[in-house]
Amino acid sequence: MKEAIFYHAGCPICVSAEQQVLAALDSNRCDIKVVHLGQEQSQIAVAEQAGVKSVPALVLEGNVFHINFGASLEDLRGVSDV
DSSP, X not given: OEEEEEEEOSSHHHHHHHHHHHHHSOTTTEEEEEEETTTOXXXXXXXXXXXXXXXXEEEETTEXXXXXXXXXXXXXHHHHTO
């Protein structure tokens, strides 16, 4: 089964992308995981290691697909420092 990880930060752009992208993925063929980096800030480093530069982003079998532009990982990291 393919692995799909959708990273987002909870902003309106991310939520819209999450709804549309996940609706398009076949859950019978993909193991889908959603990671809200605003709530799971410890996963920012994991996302970065996977090649994610901004959210929303979909990592599908190791390939990163950046969708629109909501926030950079650097912006999210700054939020975690507050």
